[in-house]
Amino acid sequence: MLSYEQARKYYDRFGEKQDHQFYENSPIEKLIEFGxxxxxxxxxxxxxxTGRFAKNLLDNHLSDICKYVGIDISSTMVDLSKNxxxxxxxxxxxxxxxxxxxxNEENESFDRFVSTYVFDLLNNDDITALLSEAYRILKDGGYLCVVSLGQGITITSRIVEKVWxxxxKVKSSLVGGCRPLALQNYIEKTKWKIIYKNVIVSFGVPSEIIVCKKL
Ligand SMILES: C[S@@+](CC[C@H](N)C(=O)[O-])C[C@H]1O[C@@H](n2cnc3c(N)ncnc32)[C@H](O)[C@@H]1O
Known part of the structure; x- marks a missing residue:
């Protein structure tokens, strides 16, 4: 895994290139559909x-009064998204x-916790801790809406998963510190009710989409 420092440096350098990750579009559209x-x-x-997902939500899907809080480890990404x-x-x-x-947010203060293509670069302990944090800051009935690199479901996407x-394993920085993940295994059934769960393959790359409601 990349350390926090390595992840920050990587995404400081990567910056705007993040917007060219073409395989993210269809899974993110699905997330929006069910969120x-x-x-x-x-x-x-x-x-x-870069704030691309936030801009799409703010321009097209959110009410005029909806507030939006975003965090990122990279100062380049923070600047790009602010602009x-x-x-x-x-x-x-x-x-x-x-x-x-x-x-650093209060208990039960948000209606949605969203994250796209971030959990797949975190270690297992951080994934578990952040899902607990999502549970803590969501209001009752709030939605957890996540997309990450997933496990293959077709011949091509299984090959992509294995190669990725x-x-x-050989050099995690070559793939931005991200690896295919079974994120659904981290979702505790006593805490969340699954609203939508699917793997979508786009350009051969499998992405797992999960929308669940805080119980
Ligand atoms: C693959 S990019 C995805 C960016 C955006 N969510 C998207 O879908 O285009 C991963 C993002 O997570 C950020 N990141 C990595 N580790 C993080 C951490 N521990 N806490 C907060 N942000 C992190 C990176 O700086 C980067 O902006």
Missing amino acids: DFDKANSIFELGIG RLEKYTDRVKIVQSDGIPQI SLIF
Whole structure:
């Protein structure tokens, strides 16, 4: 796995290239379809990146009063997302994090916790800790909405998964520190009710989409 420092440096360098990750579009559209975003008044995003997903939500899916908080470990990403979301400064807050899996927000203060292609670069302990944090900061009935690299479900996507995992093992920085994951295994059934769960293959790359409701 990349350390926090390595992840920060990698994404500081990667910056705007993140917007060319073509395989992310269809899975993210599905997340939006099942996330019931028009009913949300407050969103928290982990790993906001260039702010592309946030801008799409703010432009097309959220109410005019919905507030949006995003964090990212990379200062480049924080700057890019702040610029991209400039017109929403009155209700958007973007903060650089140190990477540790603790979120500086109050209990039960958000309707949605979203994160796209971030859990797949975290270690198992951090995934578990951040899902607990998501549970803590979500209001009752709030939604956890996540997409990560997933496990293959077709011949091509299984091959992509295996090759990707192999490259990750040899040199994780070659794949941005990300590896295919079975994120559903981390979702505790006593805490969450699954609303939508699927693996979508786009350009051969499998992505797992999970939308679940806080119980
Ligand atoms: C693969 S990019 C995805 C960015 C964006 N969510 C997207 O879908 O385009 C991963 C993002 O997570 C951020 N990141 C990595 N580790 C993090 C951590 N521990 N806490 C917060 N952000 C992190 C990176 O800086 C980067 O912006």
